[in-house]
Amino acid sequence: MAYVTTTPVARKGFADRLAFxxxxxxxxxxxxxxxxxxxxxxxxxxxxxxxxxxxxxxxxTEIAREAAYGK
Known part of the structure; x- marks a missing residue:
């Protein structure tokens, strides 16, 4: 018995990359x-x-850094 596996290729256009x-x-x-x-x-x-x-x-500054960026 044969199995076929396909992996979708993630293709992102310029607009998707720009939005990211x-x-x-x-x-x-x-x-x-x-x-x-x-x-x-x-x-x-x-x-x-x-x-x-x-x-x-x-x-x-340390408290502010933790508040903004996490630990």
């Missing part, structure tokens, strides 16, 4: 916006407010 690149760029822009917004909001807090949250000024 657009999606990647928009995702990166959105992540950067989250990062900058988080840094700005945390920097606007006083040292007392940051202390109440358990955050030091040195940790703001």
């Amino acid at each position: 690149v657009k999606d990647v760029v928009l995702a990166a822009i959105n992540q950067r916006r989250v990062y900058t917004r988080t840094v700005a909001e945390l920097n606007s807090l006083t040292d007392r407010e940051l202390s109440d949250l358990g955050i030091s000024r040195l940790g703001i």
Whole structure:
């Protein structure tokens, strides 16, 4: 008994590739916006407010990076 296996070839046109690149760029822009917004909001807090949250000024960028990009 013979079996035939076919594997579909994924052919993506230029428009599909362009849409993919657009999606990647928009995702990166959105992540950067989250990062900058988080840094700005945390920097606007006083040292007392940051202390109440358990955050030091040195940790703001790390917290923003985790918020935007994950661990």
